[in-house]
Amino acid sequence: MTAFLLPYAGLSEQIKAGQLRALASAGRGRTNMLPSVPTIAESGYPGHEVDFWNGLFAPATTPENVVSRLAAWIIDAIGQPTIVSNLAGQGLYPDPLCGSDFRALLRAQHEQFGRVIREANIKE
Secondary structure (H helix, E strand, C coil), rough: CCCCCHHHCHHHHHHHHHCCCCCCCCCCCCCCCCCCCCCCCCCCCCCCCCCCCCCCCCCCCHHHHHHHHHHHHHHHHCCCHHHHHHHHHCCCCCCCCCCHHHHHHHHHHHHHHHHHHCCCCCCC
């Protein structure tokens, strides 16, 4: 048996064609694209949750006014109805985090996955 965990957008065509079967959703709640598929937590692993995300990074030396302008453009772009619709069709629902909120997410995931790697004694 082969199993893997990937974002819905990369698997949707194979799932629709019946080549793959979705066993569980990794997010906090069920996905709109597969409402009958339970979450991993609902499948007997409470507290298990993984969010797939994409981020935009700039060099640390980028002036704050440039970073703010880029963030505003991106937030505006992903809020456009056509973009929202297109992304939703791929099972993607933007929740823009910028600045300190994005840094907090990165820090939390670094700590979380770092702990998992240390506990599993995973080496290079």
